[in-house]
Amino acid sequence: MKKQVCEGIYWVGANEWSKSHFHGHELSIKHGTTYNSFFIDDEKKVVIDSVRDSKCDEWFKNIEEFCKIEELDILIVDHAEPDHSTAIPRLLERNPNIQIYVSNGGKISVSRFFPMAVNNLKVVKTGDSIKIGKRTLKFFEAQMLHWPDTMFTYSDTDKVLFSADAFGEHLSTSKLFNDEIENEGLWYEAEKYFANILTLYSQPILKKIDAFLQLNWELKMIAPSHGIIWRDNPTQIVEKYIHWAKGECEGKAVIIFDTIWGGTEKMADAIGQGLAERGVHYKIFNAGSADMADVMTDLLGAKAIIMGSATRNNTVLPVIAAFLEETKGLKFRNKIGAAFGTYGWSGECIKRIEAGFAESGIEVVAEGVKSQFSPDEKDLLKCKELGHTIASKIKCK
Numbered sequence: 494m495k496k497q498v499c500e501g502i503y504w505v506g507a508n509e510w511s512k513s514h515f516h517g518h519e520l521s522i523k524h525g526t527t528y529n530s531f532f533i534d535d536e537k538k539v540v541i542d543s544v545r546d547s548k549c550d551e552w553f554k555n556i557e558e559f560c561k562i563e564e565l566d567i568l569i570v571d572h573a574e575p576d577h578s579t580a581i582p583r584l585l586e587r588n589p590n591i592q593i594y595v596s597n598g599g600k601i602s603v604s605r606f607f608p609m610a611v612n613n614l615k616v617v618k619t620g621d622s623i624k625i626g627k628r629t630l631k632f633f634e635a636q637m638l639h640w641p642d643t644m645f646t647y648s649d650t651d652k653v654l655f656s657a658d659a660f661g662e663h664l665s666t667s668k669l670f671n672d673e674i675e676n677e678g679l680w681y682e683a684e685k686y687f688a689n690i691l692t693l694y695s696q697p698i699l700k701k702i703d704a705f706l707q708l709n710w711e712l713k714m715i716a717p718s719h720g721i722i723w724r725d726n727p728t729q730i731v732e733k734y735i736h737w738a739k740g741e742c743e744g745k746a747v748i749i750f751d752t753i754w755g756g757t758e759k760m761a762d763a764i765g766q767g768l769a770e771r772g773v774h775y776k777i778f779n780a781g782s783a784d785m786a787d788v789m790t791d792l793l794g795a796k797a798i799i800m801g802s803a804t805r806n807n808t809v810l811p812v813i814a815a816f817l818e819e820t821k822g823l824k825f826r827n828k829i830g831a832a833f834g835t836y837g838w839s840g841e842c843i844k845r846i847e848a849g850f851a852e853s854g855i856e857v858v859a860e861g862v863k864s865q866f867s868p869d870e871k872d873l874l875k876c877k878e879l880g881h882t883i884a885s886k887i888k889c890k
């Protein structure tokens with residue numbers, strides 16, 4: 494069935510309904526995903542972005558609703574990560590003369606992944622455009638949204654922006670547009686995508702979005718390479734990106750802990766009580782069972798992160814180390830933090846967590862609370878007081 498985006502532009506991508514993780518096992522996806530690819534039916538037959546190799550047959554079938562693969566003139570690769578590009582070798586087998594438009598970064602990524610495509614590549618940069626018939630396609634280099642190779646392609650006749658991964662989300666749906674679905678986790682998945690994939694690049698993203706908006710291109714639709722097309726109020730997702738990239742937080746807290754015999758968990762609960770007593774909304778995650786990508790999504794919007802671990806082998810428990818590594822990598826902005834935990838004899842958990850916070854850019858705003866073996870009433874009171882302190886810091890920041 495032909496899926497029309499607007500007159501002359503069609504979705505020819507593929508749905509991935511049941512995949513549970515992305516990037517190997519790095520990123521959980523609970524609503525599947527899509528590999529969006531678009532066919533433009535003009536004097537030149539153009540496809541924007543490809544799909545992963547496992548979906549190549551489906552992609553070919555969708556394109557061949559309009560023309561033979563051998564008749565395609567142009568493939569535009571806005572971003573060459575394998576989920577959008579591993580079908581390219583089979584495309585080249587069928588159509589060895591197709592022109593492939595890429596950014597400067599795309600020239601590197603495509604030729605490294607697919608050396609057989611080198612002679613097909615045409616490099617474009619911001620300000621370049623190509624006439625494909627009644628339409629002109631314009632290009633904008635959108636480095637770090639989310640790779641150095643990322644570019645946007647804009648159809649000036651249709652006012653449609655093809656934005657690669659930017660503004661997308663992992664959400665598989667039979668519908669195409671944001672106004673056709675009843676949320677279905679849309680905003681959560683968009684935020685999860687930003688939190689886990691884009692947070693580290695917040696500064697360059699703000700600059701890039703600012704430069705893009707200065708072009709004053711009218712936007713009737715934003716069509717990312719994953720998830721739905723933004724048709725109703727399309728720039729709402731751009732505004733959200735600005736909000737997230739600025740590190741604008743809600744006044745809530747996230748507590749993450751791992752425990753050996755339950756003592757650190759009791760401390761986490763007491764800190765939560767202290768926060769609640771001061772009117773601060775919080776969530777507690779047991780790091781051993783929590784989904785890291787979901788926790789990072791909550792962290793994006795939280796002001797405070799309070800992390801606890803038992804001490805083992807003179808350091809934190811392994812899952813807490815993994816969470817610290819992730820926060821170090823993502824470098825959330827404008828966060829405050831504190832540490833807590835139990836210990837037997839040495840008690841390094843606090844200083845390890847605080848060192849991790851320092852490397853993550855999280856400001857430690859309260860002395861950590863430590864308890865030997867099992868928290869007693871005094872220790873739990875200190876935990877509650879830690880909750881009070883964090884609440885007051887959240888409110889005055």
Ligand code: FEO
Pocket residue numbers: 572574575576577639658718719
């Ligand atoms: Fe959807 Fe960065 O690939």
